[in-house]
Amino acid sequence: MKIILLTGIFLFCINFVCAQKFENLALTPPMGWNSWNNFGCNVDEKLIRETADSIVSSGMKDAGYNYVVIDDCWHGERDANGFIQPNPQHFPSGMKALGDYIHSKGLKFGIYSDVGAKTCGGKPGSRGHEYQDAQTYANWGVDYLKYDWCNSEGLNPVGAYTTMRDALYKTGRPIVFSICEWGDNKPWEWAKPIGHLWRTTGDITDCWDCEENHGSWSSWGIMRILDKQKGLRIHAKPGHWNDPDMMEVGNGMSFSEDRAHFSLWAMLAAPLIAGNDVRKMTKETREILTNKEVIAVDQDALGIQGFPAITEDGLEVWVKPLANDEWAICFLNRSNAVKTINFDWKENFIKDDSFQKQLDARKITYKVRDLWAKKNLGTTETILKTSISPHDVVMLRLTK
Ligand code: GLA
Helix, strand or coil: CHHHHHHHHHHHHHHHHCCCCCCCCCCCCCEEEECHHHHCCCCCHHHHHHHHHHHHHCCHHHHCCCEEECCCCCEEEECCCCCEEECCCCCCCCHHHHHHHHHHCCCEEEEEEECCCECCCCCECCCCCHHHHHHHHHHHCCCEEEEECCCCCCCCHHHHHHHHHHHHHHHCCCCEEEECCCCCCCHHHCCCCCCCEEECCCCECCCCCCEEECCCCEEECHHHHHHCCCCCHHHCECCEEEECCCCCCCCCCCHHHHHHHHHHHHHCCCCEEECCCCCCCCHHHHHHHCCHHHHHHHCCCCCCCCEEEEEECCEEEEEEECHHHCEEEEEEECCCCCEEEEECHHHCCEEECCCCEEECCCCCCCEEEECCCCEEEEECCCCEEEEECCCEEEEEEEEC
16 A cells, blocks of 8 residues: 555656756766758768767767767658657668667767757657657657757747656656757746756857848857857856857868867857767867867866956957866957967956956966967966967966
8 A cells, every 4th residue: 555655656756746857967068969060951870870980080089079969850750659750761770770879889869859840940840749759769769859949939938848858857868958949038047957058049150250141030150159148157057058059160160260169168168069070070170179178178067157357459368267276268369460468467366256266366376278289388477478360269277
């Protein structure tokens, strides 16, 4: 009798009361690769397998990239019982086999769906099939779901994302939940108990500082996305992150621009989701994406998002408090001219009021390391003298 009662309470709890997100899946910002930025709707199992192979052989896996996420357009139709099927021409071996292959490489499997009846690419979305889809994904071995916001007219965002969160939780399989709501309804205010990361903006595109107008919506260059992060840092924390969108490194910008983009995403404690063709990337792109010292800034255990402490005439000094009272500093040259830097650490007292941190080189002498040159530059006792090319950065780590 007692057992029946306890089982009843347990089942009730699982179904109604205790639904929550899976904790401890994203204590640092998730890292991986996603098909959308470079391949759009042209996804198939060959591409995904080859990408998984390249993530391992290029050293990206060693650098921390583990989620291999298939974005929009993998879908076929629903079967007679409503179960979603992959496109049979593009994924003939099925999703379980693909997930097994990704797992056999020591990587994790991510997939995409949408709150609406159709995805942004016009494929079947999860509306009305949330629990069925979540269970299907779990059966396929999915570890990460990106959940989009197209065709959401009339839906309450908190309700729509909570429904899928609960459906995922009910499967019992830990699945990272990536909320892709473009910041429309300020997810940073409500999504902490729902997802592990939430998009803060519309889509990124591979230019430094442009707006690409698509009629009813725009996509944004790196600087535009960066500027839209203002005021959001207080909402990021181990377990839930602001997501300024997947990276465009290796998709067409210059080396400096790619390097600046990567550095800033690390300063933002952003999810580092590569969006390039990793099978064919240049040595330079690989070196950017696998710079372990820059990645360590992104993945710092404290999980504090950086901010621009000083802004003047096209130059920004971004700072990010790190564990053990260390700091990451990123000098960003947004302008089209070379900038000369003469930075006296002792004259630039930096205060982070939101997280009660101070960088005071008058009281503490830090060692200075250049994370792109991979060189030690002395200490904060001496004035930093350097120059920065247009659309480039100098990124440093200060240690005691
Ligand atoms: C939206 C998302 C993108 C991508 C596409 C797929 O635009 O914001 O990241 O997933 O849909 O159609």
